[in-house]
Amino acid sequence: MTPATSTPDATQQAAPRAEHRAWTWHGSAAPLDLKLRYVPMPSPAAGQVLVRNAAIGLNPVDWKVLGGALVDWRAGHVPGVDGAGEVVALGDGVSADWLGRRVAWHTSLHRDGSFAEHTVVDARALLRLPDALDFETAASFPCPALTAWLAIEKVPVKPGQPLLISGAGGAVGQYLVQLAAARGFVVTAMANARHRDRLLALGAADCIDGPLPDGGGAWTGGRGYFAVIDAVSGDHAARMADALRANGHLVCVQDRVAQWPCDPFGLTLSMHEVALGALHQHGGDEAWTQLRTAGEQMLAALAHARLQPQERVVRPFEALAQLLDDLRLRSFSGKPVVRVR
Structure with missing residues (x-):
C-alpha cells in the first residue's frame, strides 16, 4: 500500500x-x-x-x-x-x-x-x-443512475419513438425518464399518481397510473410502444410485453423475465436484463x-x-x-x- x-x-x-x-x-x-x-x-x-x-x-x-x-x-x-x-x-x-x-x-x-x-x-x-x-x-x-444508463443503452436510439417506463417513480426511474427524453424518445411514465408532476417536469410526455395490479392483472393499452423498460419486477415486465409492437424491446431492471413472452417467429421481441453488480x-x-x-x-x-x-x-x-x-x-x-x- x-x-x-x-x-x-x-x-x-x-x-x-x-x-x-x-x-x-x-x-x-x-x-x-x-x-x-x-x-x-x-x-x-x-x-x-x-x-x-x-x-x-x-x-x-x-x-x-x-x-x-x-x-x-x-x-x-x-x-x-x-x-x-x-x-x-x-x-x-x-x-x-x-x-x-x-x-x-x-x-x-x-x-x-x-x-x-x-x-x-x-x-x-x-x-x-x-x-x-x-x-x-x-x-x-x-x-440508480448507472443502472438507468445501462438500461437505456439496451434500446436502439430512434428519436420520436414511443417508450414506456414502468416503475418510473423510483430512483432508477428518476434518471431513466431524463435519459430517454434526452435521446429523443417520447416517454410515457407509469407510476403512482403522486409522481405525475415530477415526472412530467423531468421530460415525460405522459404519465399513466401503475404498476399493474398484483395477481396477474394484464396490460390492456394495446401494442403501441417501441420499447418498455420495467423497473418493477420480472413478472411485471413479462406482463408489460403486451405493450410492445413487433420487433420491440423489453428491458427488465428488477429480476429478469423467466420465459419468452411471445411465440417464436411472431412478434420477434428482444429481451434484455440489467444488473449493475454483474x-x-x-x-x-x-x-x-x-x-x-x-x-x-x-x-x-x-x-x-x-x-x-x-x-x-x-x-x-x-x-x-x-x-x-x-x-x-x-x-x-x-x-x-x-x-x-
Whole structure:
C-alpha cells in the first residue's frame, strides 16, 4: 500500500488508525439487527484505493440481500454498495493522481461495502466528482443512475419513438425518464399518481397510473410502444410485453423475465436484463471505461443542473440501520443518504 503522504490533508486522513466504525451484518434479514462496531481498518490491495467516506447512498438491494439468499457473507460483513468521499490511500499500481481526489463509487455485494467510515474500492470503479457537486448528492447517484444508463443503452436510439417506463417513480426511474427524453424518445411514465408532476417536469410526455395490479392483472393499452423498460419486477415486465409492437424491446431492471413472452417467429421481441453488480464479476476494462465515462458525464450534468437527482432524505451515520429499515417499509419518499462526516 502506498501511504497517503503527498498532501497535508491526505496525511491527516490516512493517519495510522487500527480501527474505524462500520455497520456489520450477523446473519439477520432485519436492518435493525445490523451492529455499529469498531472493526480493523481495511487496506487496499493492488488496483484498489481506500476511500474515506463522507456520505453513503442506500438502495433497496441493501436490505433485500440481508436475508443471505443472494450472497455468501460471514458474520461481521459490512454491507452497502454506494458511497462518496476522498481517496486517502492507494494500492500498488494505482496512479498517484487519485490521492486526495473526491470520488463516488459503486462496489460489489461480495466484498465489504459502504456502510463504514472507510471502504476499499477498485480503482476502475471510481467516478471523479466535479468541484461543484456535494458528497450527499454524489452518494445518491451510482446505483440508480448507472443502472438507468445501462438500461437505456439496451434500446436502439430512434428519436420520436414511443417508450414506456414502468416503475418510473423510483430512483432508477428518476434518471431513466431524463435519459430517454434526452435521446429523443417520447416517454410515457407509469407510476403512482403522486409522481405525475415530477415526472412530467423531468421530460415525460405522459404519465399513466401503475404498476399493474398484483395477481396477474394484464396490460390492456394495446401494442403501441417501441420499447418498455420495467423497473418493477420480472413478472411485471413479462406482463408489460403486451405493450410492445413487433420487433420491440423489453428491458427488465428488477429480476429478469423467466420465459419468452411471445411465440417464436411472431412478434420477434428482444429481451434484455440489467444488473449493475454483474460488472464487478464479469466486466472487462472496456466495459468499465464506458461506464465510468457515462457516469462522470452524468455527474457533470448534475453539477450544472442539466440532470435532476431525486430529493434526498439525509440522516447521520448512527441512524443508518433505522433509515434502511424505513426504506424497506417505504415510510418516506425520496432517496435515502447517510452523512458520515
